[in-house]
Amino acid sequence: MKKIFLAISIACAFAFTACTDLTEQVYSSLTQSSYQYSQTDLRPVISACYTPMRSYQSHTGLWAMDNTTTDVLVMPPNSTGWDDGGRYRRMHYHTWNSEQGEISSAWNATWRGIGLCNNALKQMEDNQLNLDSGTQAAAIAELRALRAFYYYIVMDNWGDAPLVTEPTQELPAKTSRTEIYNFVVKELNEAIPALSDVQGGAQYGLMNKWAAYALLARTYINAEVYTGTAHWQDCISACDAIINSGKFQLSENFRDNFLADQAACASNKEIIFAIPFSQSFATGFSLHLFSWGAPIRQKFKISATPWGSGSAMAIPQFIDTFDPDDSRLDDSFLHGVQYQYGTTKPIKCIYDAINGEYPDLAYTKEIQSGNFNMEWEGYRMNKFEVLPNTPGSLDNDQPIFRYAEILLMKAESLLRSGQSGAGALVTQVRQRDFKNNPEKAVVTDDQLKENSSYKYGYYLEDYGKSLKEGDTSPIQFGRLYDEYKWEFVWEFGNRTRCIRFGVFTKKNWLSHEAKGEGVAVYPIPESALTPNPNLEQNPNYK
Amino acid sequence: MLLVALLSTSWTWAAVSATSGSAGLQQNDKKHVSGIVTDKSGAPVPGASVMIPGTTTGTVTGADGRYALDVPAGTRVLEVGSLGYATVQVTLGSASVYNVSLKEDSTLLQESVAIGYGTMKKTEVASAISSVKEENFVKTPGANAADLIKGKVPGLVVNNPDGNPVSSTQISLRGATTLKASTAPLVLIDGIPGSLDQVSPDDIQSIDVLKDGSAAAIYGTRGTNGVIIITTKNVQGELPTTVDVNVYASTQQITRAPQYMTAAEYRQLGQGHVGFHDDGASVNWLDEVTRTPISQIYNINLKGGTKQTNYVASFEYRGMQGIMKMSNNNMMFPRIEVTHRMFDNKIKINASVNGFRMKYHNGNDGGPFDTAVWNNINYNPTTPIYQPDGSYSENTGITDYYNPVSLLNETKGNTEATMLRMMGAVTFTPIVGLDFKALLSSNVFNRIQGHYETHAHSYNARTPKNGFASRGTYRGQQDLMELTAQWQSTFAQDHHYTVLAGYSYLRNESQNYWMQNSGFAVDSYEYNNIGAGTQINSGYKSGYMNMSSDKGEDSLIGFFGRVNYNYKGRYMLSGSFRREGSTKFGENYKWGNFWSASAAWNVKEEAFLKDSDMISALKLRVGYGETGTEPSSRYMSLNTLSFGTNAYFNGGFNQTLMPNKNANPSLRWERKHEWNVGLDFGLVDDRVTGTIDWYNRKTLDLLWDYTVATPPYIYNSMTANAGSILNTGIEVGVSVDVIREKNFTWNSSMNYSHNRNELLSLSNDQFQASDYSDQGSTGEPMQQSTHRLQVGQPLGNFWGFKSVDIDNTGHWIIEGEDGQPKSINDQQPTDKQVLGNGIPSHYLNWNNTLRWKNLDFSLNMRGAFGFQILNLTAMKWATPTMMTRGNVLKSAFDKVYGKAVLADDQPCQYVSYYVEDGDYWKIDNVTLGYTFNFKSKNIRSIRLFTTLRNVATITGYTGIDPEVSVTGLTPGADSYYRYPATRSYTFGVSFKF
Structure with a gap:
């Protein structure tokens, strides 16, 4: 048995400097204990x-x-x-x-x-x-x-x-x-x-x-x-x-x-x-993705598609409280017919084809209920400026x-x-x-x-x-x-x-x-x- | 007396050479004996040992089966043996020629098995080890090593959930023993850690599976998931060069295609539903993305040698195509191994170089297959592939909706990898029975990948990047040094023992870099000129341009020992110990101890059974062992900081510095305690043999990301050791030689396993974690966890809403927390309940091998029972509402519960309706072969064969294939992203020269 351990010890000594060293060598991250704050x-x-x-x-x-x-x-x-x-x-x-x-x-x-x-x-x-x-x-x-x-x-x-x-x-x-x-x-x-x-x-x-x-x-x-x-x-x-x-x-x-x-x-x-x-x-910051719905991508020519869940919208009763002359209504909400970027061409709906046709996207104030809405229902976010080519996250x-x-x-x-x-x-x-x-x-x-x-x-x-x-x-x-x-x-x-x-x-x-x-x-x-x-x-x- | 010879590892056979004379014997006392050793057919057996029991005097037979030996006068007995044959004792008389006929050791119980750092006679093993030799492998060309033993080892589940030629087989042994650590067994290829796809199946001689804790404890923290020991083909002794050539070709088809509506059906059934839109064309998108693949394999294997020097060399090429267009894998496996003995066999030198080269299409950024291709076979069947102007039809508005033909055609890419496995070993045998071995090995893996998405690629239509390229490379290195010493001897004639001690040092290192760029003027560079993209000038942008690299290393150091003892081959005792440390462990727990003990009683050797013909083998075993599992990632215990997350200061976005996790200096290994009780038997001259094992394995100190209280912790989870899992089960294997005639044999073997799993706890004194944790994801648009881990329950429980009915308008009715039906609109997380379990509780395999003259036939069948499958494809695409997002399955318009079709305004929901029984019985492998034998000097035999794999399945499951992923924390979830499972047809020829 002595021989065995002798052999092991000798081999260890030659092959590796420390045969029981378990220090973790960290290369591409920092550790609290070794970092020197300045x-x-x-x-x-x-x-x-x-x-x-x-x-x-x-x-x-x-x-x-x-x-x-x-x-x-x-x-x-x-x-x-x-x-x-x-x-x-x-x-x-x-x-x-x-x-x-x-x-x-x-x-x-x-x-x-x-x-x-x-x-x-x-x-x-x-x-x-x-x-x-x-x-x-x-x-x-x-x-x-x-x-x-x-x-x-x-x-x-x-x-x-x-x-x-x-x-x-x-x-x-x-x-x-x-x-x-x-x-x-x-x-x-x-x-x-x-x-x-x-x-x-x-x-x-x-x-x-x-x-x-x-x-x-x-x-x-x-x-x-x-x-x-x-x-x-x-x-x-x-x-x-x-x-x-x-x-x-x-x-x-x-x-x-x-x-x-x-x-x-x-x-x-x-x-x-x-x-x-x-x-x-x-x-x-993805407010545009979760409020807009997919077709609005064409309105602002952004480079991401708003989510299918895009559904944060105004409650109709709240819209009713606005003074029609209050510019914050327009400044806060997209409503009515939506047009393709830089044109007067109405945007078509993307999901809700009715009788085989995609209707023009015109956001209505009315929403079926809190349980379901159609693609064109509910006023959407227009408060934050969104520039063309914006990806899924805003710069705002x-x-x-x-x-x-x-x-x-x-x-x-x-x-x-x-x-x-x-x-x-x-x-x-x-x-x-x-x-x-x-x-x-x-x-x-x-x-x-x-x-x-x-x-x-x-x-x-x-x-x-x-x-x-x-x-x-x-x-x-x-x-x-x-x-x-x-x-x-x-x-x-x-x-x-x-x-x-x-x-x-x-x-x-x-x-x-x-x-x-x-x-x-x-x-x-x-x-x-x-x-x-x-x-x-x-x-x-x- | 046979012990010394048979207990030795293969190389000690050679230690008994004719020239090493026994001490104390005089030259003139010698007598010359010679003869020929043959098998029962009369063919010479090369490399058989002929020796005087209890001495070092002996020799091996040459290529012609002949031997010659000088024995001391008065020698009464010679022992003749060879691997695969029963050892024979020859009583010497006055004659000088003794021809010996060896009887093939056909029964499992007589075989020697690999036990880790050595081999042992199967009859003397006291723990649960299954051994499968080459001749019993499943004949599935083109698969990896795991496929060779699929359905052959009770308790070892080998699963092929998909037909991707790059993906690996799933393996699990004796239930789920861990939550977060790796579930992969330790795979040793000729003693060196590797993986099942690193070796060509055609090079494998035997596969041994160490199943229980008492067998695996010698591997310490790597032993919990079992150990698979792969022994590659090798030769000992004098052998003329033999050459084997194998050629296979195969093709595949999808097991069962998902039934999306054809264009005609779409027009008929879809009409009137919200989202229906006729674009005028008729396209079968499944046909557009799949093909009839052709795969070919060429393998050549040569071996030979002299008394002193043996060699094995092989080369294999496999050109594999997947059923999805573009999907492929081309591999080459070279291998050379040389063994040389010198100084009277006191020194044995062994060196080998092997590995592989691999090249496959890079279907997505970093992987072989873009799951979106498969997920988009639901593209509207009336949408043409191309617009009149030749561009792809795209609809960038719909979530996850990509023209799959564009995804396939506009992706350029290759991954090329090289694995080099180098090994050198020296064994020093100063006296017979004592061996010192030093083994050094280094495995180096290099992978480089390139990927490019053209301007016309569907992703670029959606997010205009003007071409997107990525390049990456990975280098991994594993160095191993192992020093072992073994002493085997006998005292008082009947007491045999082997003592092993050793040291092991294993170091892994990995380096990785990745870069992405976009904004290319032209597509022609593909990924070969990544600096030409302009995005790099505008700086980092997620998904457009990125650069990263990392490096890490870990070491595992072990001291180990083992003692095996037996008395007259009747009573066996064995114990092992390993003290092991890992850099991955926290500073409070750097070293752990793992031990095992086992005992066996070979009843057959007792006087009252010794002569029984009825009972030809009977052995009882009991074993206990502690093994561990190390954390799967490095640096998990350290208090790491990261310079990463940006914040706005100094007039711009700059990196911040913060701790990035809750550190845990007490991080350590998981412990598993396992009891195993087993019985091996043989009846009627071993016509019926079998094994029964019962086990109880309890994992303690489960590694898990435990929820910790915030406050006081900064992050709400911490990787720590706390909970425990219990697995108990039974495994039964029976093999029957139904027909055992000279020209007609039929072996039928059946094995069954059952496992019961329970999560005992997710807490300890330090961590009062919740007694549940939700796992998995249905993906959008349901965004629900699929499974729940719950204390007191088995792993793999589906957790969702129990649908009980549907209302007249097509909306789900679910069972509320109070047991009363309620509308799905009022769903609460607290209404969720266990909907089934994704882990099969019973597995049954039935393998038949028939041989009639030169005709061979095998039929392998497999089944899994007692589990459910979550049909995610149906949950998402068998709903009319998803007409807004393309095609849906025909079954979307079937009445649910025979009452009503789901409403157009019923969003997708995770309800029990989609949890289906998964029980299946498969005709998995049918092989028919015919062998032509030749007496010619040039060629020995030619075998022609054909193999059908995954031939037929009996199941109630409605998805593609019920053989779904059953490992991990989300077993049984059949994702709509899954690469389709296939049926394959192979034709092959094997030549032996």
């Missing part, structure tokens, strides 16, 4: 924390939770066979449960953002990158404000939730929505002084001082929903910080805010915070906070706290939308207190035949609520406002019937709940 890693490390946000812009992510659950948009199945197990319809019906993919997608993205922020904050606090103290303080402030943004998403969508502020592997329990609210407010207020006050440019798409104020205003205006205590005056102060900075103004044209042009967006004075996308380098950016919202939030806070001046602010926003009828842009404080012009009611099938009207009580400041929708359809925040104005849980629309207060927060996804016994499901979903 100052040049500052932006790569901090900006990494923003990237999870990009997945919000998805018909199966936060975008759907914010839009197709409300009274503005719906995604019914169509004749291309698409139903994806009914997931889009469940958003409309409010019959989601803890296995709804949209909700877990948003949850996972948000907590990844928080986790990355916590990691990066630790690195900054330990000064792993060897920064000077000024840079270090600014980095910490930016990360705290960014983390506050993610916690705002958590609080807004799920209510009570974990509050984790450092890298850990301990399984957290829930913290009350009020505590998360307090945390968000505190973090923002503490971060603001050290944040950059540069608007746009190099600070475009980053959590600068103004983005933080806008988030603070959005948080305060919902304070009553989140905590039971209103903070109208605090909201006004946060809005005023932005208004009085003199760095912002409304774009001359509504659609200037939605251009497929990074440089234009970065110098836009209305955009306070946006998620930047690129058709090559930061993909994922997704605005999160626009100056218009600051003005409307201040108006709302003034109205709700019994102060005057709301009308003037709203008028300011409307002026660009009534260029041919400037007098129609004017709106008074009293008009804003009127009921919404939206005809709520549950239409099971055949639009126009109301079967279950449901709650028809007037909506307080309903006109202001309409103003928000006209301005922000296809963007984010629609659900939050729908809740704040008391619509989300009470009213019926299209094929949606009110499901009560329980759905005002989403369920904690099953995938987060099961591995963490300390976490308790939200009340409506137990």
Whole structure:
């Protein structure tokens, strides 16, 4: 036996330097333990924390939770066979449960953002990158404000939730929505002084001082929903910080805010915070694919075919609320006959041949129901500019906070706290939308207190035949609520406002019937709940 | 006494050469004996050993079967044996010539089998090993090594889900033991790891399958899925050069064509449905994309040698066409192996070079076959292939709707690969029974591919790229060093033992690069001038231009040992141990220990059975072994960072730096504990032989991407070891010599296996994961998971809505969570339920071989029972609503549940209606051959034969072929992307010179 081991040992020694060496040689990736951080890693490390946000812009992510659950948009199945197990319809019906993919997608993205922020904050606090103290303080402030943004998403969508502020592997329990609210407010207020006050440019798409104020205003205006205590005056102060900075103004044209042009967006004075996308380098913005339907490819001569599921469309009752002279109707929606790019030749339908012929594509306001639509039914997205040759992902950016919202939030806070001046602010926003009828842009404080012009009611099938009207009580400041929708359809925040104005849980629309207060927060996804016994499901979903 | 000779690996036969005299014997005490060794037909047996039992004195017969030997005076017995023959003891008298007739060792129980790092007599094996020799192979020319033993080994499932000439066979042994790690068995080709398609089937002499844990534990972390030991053809001893030439030609047809509407039917049935549109032409798209393929194989094999030096050389060419147009695979397999013995056979040197060259059409960017070609046979049958101007008809609006003829004709591409397998080994035998062996091998695989889609390609019609080219290359290298020492001996006459110890070092390295470009002025460069595309100037754009490369390596190091002991061939004990480490394991667990123990009782050797004619063999076995499975990917345990995902800063999109997964320093191997109890028997002079095995295999520490809580984790999954799976089963194999006459033999063998599988857990103390996980995808437009893994349930459960009815207007009615019927419009994920299971629970194989004079006939039948198939093709294309997207199956207009046709506005749904029983019984292989024997010096024989494969199938399944993929986590899902299964017809000639 000795001989055997001797032979082995000798052979080993000659053939290989170490016959028991199991160190992994890594060639084409990096490992945390071997990587040496330096100052040049500052932006790569901090900006990494923003990237999870990009997945919000998805018909199966936060975008759907914010839009197709409300009274503005719906995604019914169509004749291309698409139903994806009914997931889009469940958003409309409010019959989601803890296995709804949209909700877990948003949850996972948000907590990844928080986790990355916590990691990066630790690195900054330990000064792993060897920064000077000024840079270090600014980095910490930016990360705290960014983390506050993610916690705002958590609080807004799920209510009570974990509050984790450092890298850990301990399984957290829930913290009350009020505590998360307090945390968000505190973090923002503490971060603001050290944040950059540069608007746009190099600070475009980053959590600068103004983005933080806008988030603070959005948080305060919902304070009553989140905590039971209103903070109208605090909201006004946060809005005023932005208004009085003199760095912002409304774009001359509504659609200037939605251009497929990074440089234009970065110098836009209305955009306070946006998620930047690129058709090559930061993909994922595919609103055109999931709203348009295949034939619209010919209208804009893009190089991708919109999906057969392309079905995000306006709810007819919402279109009815528009003033026909409001240019935002055209600026937000494709409707009527659609023509081939650069011609007056109508586009033909692609899927729905009727009696062997493909009809001209002319989008109708009417939709059969939330359960099915024909290819030509429903107004489609026209808000974001789409250039010829655009592939499946847009170059446009997704605005999160626009100056218009600051003005409307201040108006709302003034109205709700019994102060005057709301009308003037709203008028300011409307002026660009009534260029041919400037007098129609004017709106008074009293008009804003009127009921919404939206005809709520549950239409099971055949639009126009109301079967279950449901709650028809007037909506307080309903006109202001309409103003928000006209301005922000296809963007984010629609659900939050729908809740704040008391619509989300009470009213019926299209094929949606009110499901009560329980759905005002989403369920904690099953995938987060099961591995963490300390976490308790939200009340409506137990 | 036969033990020493028979236990030895093949080369130790030669160690007993005539010139190595036994110590202590005087020259003048010698006596000269000689003779000829023949088989029962009288033909000489070359290479047979003739030796004095218990000594090193002996010799081997020459090519003419003759031997000559000096034996010490007083030697009473000579032992004569050869592989494949029963050993004979010859009692020496005063004569000097002893002619010996060897009886062919026809029964399985007398064979020697490969056990890993050596061979062993079948009667002394205590674990579950199945051995198939060349003469029992399934005669399927043109397939890979797995096809040779298809249906021959109980418990080993060999599946051919498609007819793609490039795709590999699916193999699974004794149920699904893993979720995430590889399910492929370890394949050793003459001791060196490889894969089943790396060796020409015509070069294979035998295939041994180590099935249970006690047999496979010597291979440690690679042993769980079983070990397939391929022994290639070899010779020992003096042999004149013999040459075998085989020539085959074959063709194929689709097993059963999917029934899309013809143009006439489309016009008749489709009329009035939304989406119906008559474009005026009549095209059968299936005919446009398929063909009658012709494949040819030429194989030449020569072998020969002297006492000291033997050689084998072979060459094979296979030109294979697939049933899909363009689809092909051209291969060449060269092989040379030389063995030389020197210094009185104390040193044996063995070297070989083999491998293959391969070339096939590159149908899509990186692969042989573009599944879209098959998926688009539902193109509207009234749409002409070409427009009047000669361009392809295209409709770029409809999702996944491509003119399949354009996809075929406008794709240029080739993949060319070369595999070189080099091996050198030295064996040192200082005394008989003690061997030291050092083996070094290196396998190098190089692949280069080029792919081009012209301006007229259907993809370019949809996404104008102005020509798209890609090039890529891959280089893989595997280095192996193995040092073994083996000592076999006997004490107190009846106690025989073999001790083995060894060390193994295995290193794998891979390098890869890939580039894509588009925007070409002309198509004529194809992929040969990739820099000519303009997209590279505009920079990276997903799907248009890209460049990537990577490199990785891993090492596996093992120390192992084994002891085999038997008493009088009656009681066997064996134990093995391997301590193994892998770079892939996390730093907390670099090394694992794997061991096994087994015992057998050869009842036949007991006095009370020894003389029984009725019971000719009887052996009981029991074994236990622990094996492992290593993670399939490298670097999984490391805390890796990536500079990758872009974000907008510094005025543009720049790379960010972030951790890209939850690291797990405790990542390690899966452990499998397996018990095996077996019985081998032979009745009536071995006319009936059989094997029965029962096993219980439990996998622990299952590798899986466990859902972890977010927060606190950044990513919601972590690759870790937690859950467990149990497989229990039974395997029965019976072989009957129904007729055993001189001119007429009929062997009929049947084997049956049954496996029961259960996922015991998906959690442990650290991971409180959900007790289920959804797997697979129906694809669009259903976008549902197809399967659910659920604790307490078997793997392979289909998970969807149970359709119970259809309403009068043609909309599904499903069963709700509460058991009540409800409209499909109100579907909730919680309404889903188990709709069936895709893994067959019973397999039955029946093989018959008949020989009447020179005529041979074999008939192999196979069946799988107790499983369901998810007919995805029907789910998607047997629905009227899909008329909006081209042609649909005729059955779309059949009444569902005999009540109503599906409505035009009923979207596609994953309901139980599409889950069909998959049970099948196949006449899988029918071969008829005739051999002409010649007395000529120039030629020995010619055999003509014809083989039909996948001849007929009895099944209730309505899809193409019920032999669908049954491995992995989504077994039984019959995708509409599947390359069609085929029936093949082969004619061949074999010459022996």
